[in-house]
Structure formats: structure tokens, C-alpha cells
Amino acid sequence: MVSGEHGTSEEAPQRSQAFSGRKRSRVRYERRVLLLAFLVALPSMAVSIILVVIQNWSADSKVALLIGEALAWLLLVLAQHEQIVRPLQTLTNVVAALREEDYSFRARGAALDDALGELALEVNSLADVLTIQKTSAIEATALLSRVVEEIDAPLFAFDPDHRLKLLNSAGERLLQQSAAKLLGQSAKELNLQACFEAESETLVPLPYSPNSRWMVRRSRFRQDGVPHTLIVLSDVSRALREEERSAWQRLIRVLGHELNNSLAPIKSIAGSLTSRLKRSSLNEEEREDFDKGLSIIEGRAESLNRFLQAYRQLAQMPSPKLQPVPLRSLVERVAGLETRVVVEVRNDADVVVQADPDQLEQMLINLIKNAVEATKEMQQAEAPMISEVIVGWELTPADVILKVEDNGPGIMNPSNAFVPFYTTKQGGSGIGLVLSRQIAEAHGGRLELINREDARGCMARVTLPRSRE
Numbered sequence: 001m002v003s004g005e006h007g008t009s010e011e012a013p014q015r016s017q018a019f020s021g022r023k024r025s026r027v028r029y030e031r032r033v034l035l036l037a038f039l040v041a042l043p044s045m046a047v048s049i050i051l052v053v054i055q056n057w058s059a060d061s062k063v064a065l066l067i068g069e070a071l072a073w074l075l076l077v078l079a080q081h082e083q084i085v086r087p088l089q090t091l092t093n094v095v096a097a098l099r100e101e102d103y104s105f106r107a108r109g110a111a112l113d114d115a116l117g118e119l120a121l122e123v124n125s126l127a128d129v130l131t132i133q134k135t136s137a138i139e140a141t142a143l144l145s146r147v148v149e150e151i152d153a154p155l156f157a158f159d160p161d162h163r164l165k166l167l168n169s170a171g172e173r174l175l176q177q178s179a180a181k182l183l184g185q186s187a188k189e190l191n192l193q194a195c196f197e198a199e200s201e202t203l204v205p206l207p208y209s210p211n212s213r214w215m216v217r218r219s220r221f222r223q224d225g226v227p228h229t230l231i232v233l234s235d236v237s238r239a240l241r242e243e244e245r246s247a248w249q250r251l252i253r254v255l256g257h258e259l260n261n262s263l264a265p266i267k268s269i270a271g272s273l274t275s276r277l278k279r280s281s282l283n284e285e286e287r288e289d290f291d292k293g294l295s296i297i298e299g300r301a302e303s304l305n306r307f308l309q310a311y312r313q314l315a316q317m318p319s320p321k322l323q324p325v326p327l328r329s330l331v332e333r334v335a336g337l338e339t340r341v342v343v344e345v346r347n348d349a350d351v352v353v354q355a356d357p358d359q360l361e362q363m364l365i366n367l368i369k370n371a372v373e374a375t376k377e378m379q380q381a382e383a384p385m386i387s388e389v390i391v392g393w394e395l396t397p398a399d400v401i402l403k404v405e406d407n408g409p410g411i412m413n414p415s416n417a418f419v420p421f422y423t424t425k426q427g428g429s430g431i432g433l434v435l436s437r438q439i440a441e442a443h444g445g446r447l448e449l450i451n452r453e454d455a456r457g458c459m460a461r462v463t464l465p466r467s468r469e
Helices: 013-025 029-053 059-099 115-150 169-175 237-277 283-316 327-337 357-381 432-442
Strands: 155-158 165-166 202-204 214-223 227-235 323-326 343-345 352-355 388-396 399-406 446-451 458-465
Touching: 029 059, 059 115, 115 352, 155 169, 165 169, 237 283, 323 327, 323 357, 327 343, 327 357, 327 388, 327 399, 352 357, 352 458, 357 388, 357 399, 357 432, 357 458, 432 446
Parallel strands: 343 388
Antiparallel strands: 155 165, 155 227, 202 214, 214 227, 323 352, 388 399, 399 458, 446 458
16 A cells, blocks of 8 residues: 555545546536626616616516617627637637647737737747747757768667667668668567677677677667667777788888898898809819709798788888779779689679779789689599689669679688788788778778678678769
8 A cells, every 4th residue: 555645545546536526517617607797797687677677668668678688688798708718719729739749820819918818929939939849859850860870880779678679771781681671670680689798889799790890889868768778880890900901011111121131132142152153163062052052042032022022012002093994894804814714704784983993903803813713722622613703793872792703612711811921822922812902991892701602612792882973
């Protein structure tokens, strides 16, 4: 039992019933006004009837006069009733419209130095204020919606049951489905449960983009009094890669400088000793041993120099010079350079991208070369098979998605695919994929390596922004 200063909870129904009874027995306001208007003039009418009766007039005159007075009395009462009740009904309609958020109604007769006019004036002022507030709220909501849609970071709002209630366009792109299909699903069904389990501003793995690293920011807000959770995901992969690339570039510059200072004299001294060896008095066996050793020294110095020059491309790649580039002709030209395997171009639609043609061509050469080498590796490891390298592209309203597919062994260790110095190929430098991703990101795009789902092999997927007319 809950008690308080207004009585117990058991007394509440009794009070409610008593109030309802009083409300039913109470005379309506309009009838009370009409009754009071009649009562106000009743004494005067009584006096008038007495005065008319005591006069020495004919009966017809007395009846006619009394009927005239009664009609005038009735008309005045009705007029007074109209003057009191009608403005209040008008104000009631205006207030009801305001309650329904319709601010187009206004009360008539608004004026100063008039009790009812001042009330109408205040109601109209309230309607004006509410109109301004509603317009401001609509504009603020529209601005907020626009800002949320323009944010490139995926944004999700979940209710207390972890069911999705709101997301933006970036969230749709991440989950690769439309909002109509996603709303109402739980975080577990969307594979976003890790965003609730991880600490705010920490990295979380997402199956939708295994090559990216996402930072989750989580906060809470209330809607209609119900607590909700707001989750914002930030792709920090590019920023981290920029830091890694800057570190690699500094390391390469330092190592290149130091090694070049040592390689040049080593190569020069090895060449000089080789020439002097021919004039020496050593026997044939000793001369052959020295000649072989010096050749190894000179060859390794030359190989190490080429190795350093290749890595300098990462540190010295210029910014792209963008210009309109027809994609189909560029892909067909690069595909024709490969002679070991037939590279099939599966797309007849042409599209123009804003890109540096030289850098874009170098990126395609690297990706097609890797695909061909993976296919040839598989062909040598197993029974004779049909080599398959396919280049195609898809168009979205904003991007061009370029795909290079092979039927090789696929990616065994995707975490090391874009690590400089790392390679599984004999004689490889380990910069092809790193340089290709650097070119894609310099163009405002991205490069991903994923294993194919429809067949064996790997797919390099490059996303580039389309040209704008």
C-alpha cells in the first residue's frame, strides 16, 4: 500500500468516482451563462409587468407590450450569450489547433485595453512563438539529418534491447544492405556485438572489412525517455598506414643513405681487385677462388643496390597528376602486356576516372602480374589446369570498383600482404602491393585483397572515385 499526503492508493478510485459524479451533475457553462442572463433581467421584467398591469390600458395593449418586452428580453439574453460564449469557443479551437501542432489558426478580436482581446492577443502571440520554434526544430532536424548523412563514418543507434533504430548511408555501405532491411535487427545479427563489448575508443574487428581497423566510440542518449546507445565507427586503417608509411620512408632514407655510402666503395674495390687479379702471379686455382669471391661480392653489392632503388619508390612517389582517363582502353592496354597467361577483360562499358594514367597503369601492372604469378604457381603445383586471370569493373553512383581475379592458391597470410620487405616469391622485393595500395589511396580510393567466394583464388579489389561531369 502506497500512502502520501493525498491519501492512499485505495482512496483514489473513490475520489475519481466522486469527481465524475460531480462533473455529471454540474450545469454546463453555456447554460449557466444563459440562465444568469435571464436572471439579471428578471427583476426588471417583474417590475415592468406590475406597472403594465396597474395601468388603465386595454387588455390587448397590455399583452402586446408585455410580448414585445419578452421578445426584446430574449434577444438581448441571446446576444449576451453569443458575445460571451462564441469568443471562448474560438479560443478553444485555436488552442486545440496548437495542441495538434497546427499553427495556422489565429483568434479574432485581438486588441489591447480589452480583457477578451488581450487574451486573444496572448494566444496569437503564443501561436507565433510556437510557429517559430517548430520551424527552428524542423530546420535543426533537417540540418542534423544532412550532417549525419554526410558523415563518412558509419553511425548506428540501438535501443535498450540492442536492436538497430537508426543508421546513416556510411553504415549501409559498411553492412552492404539497405536501411529497410537492417532496421529492427539485433547487434548480434548484424555482427556488431563486439562494439558493445569493447571499451569506447578502442579497436574492434569487423567481418565486413577484414583489411581495415575500426575504432568504436560509444555514447548514450534518450529518445522519448528511453535510453539508447549511439555507436560511431571510424576507419583508422588509412591513418595508421600513413604513420607506418612515414616510418618506413624515414627508415628507407636512412638505410639507403648509409648503405649507398658503403656499397659504392665495396663495388669499386671489388672491380679494382678483379682487374688487378688478372696481373697477379697466383696459380690458376687460387686465381679462380679469388675471382669467384670478388664476383660474389660485386654481384651482391649490385643486387643490394637494386633492392634499395626499388624501395626508394615508396619514399619518393610523387603526388598524382589527375586527368580524365578512359578505363577500358587502359585496362586492355595493360592486359595486352602480359604474355604468359591470357588476361580476360570482362566488361564492355567504358567509364572515365580522374586519375594519373602513369600511376594507375603501374598499379594495374603490379596487380595483374601478381595474379598471373599466383596462377602459374598453382599450375605448376597441381595437374595441368586452365589458367584464369579476369579483369572487370562495376559502377556505383560514386565509385568504380575494379577487380583482378585469379585461380591461384589464394591468400594464406592476409595480415602480411601489405607489409614492405615481406614476400613469398623467390626474387621478389615485397613492394608491389604496398606501392599499388599507396597509388590507390593517393587517388582517394582503396585497395583490398580477399579470397574469392565463387571459386578458388584471390581477388584484388580497387575502389576509385568516378569522374564528375
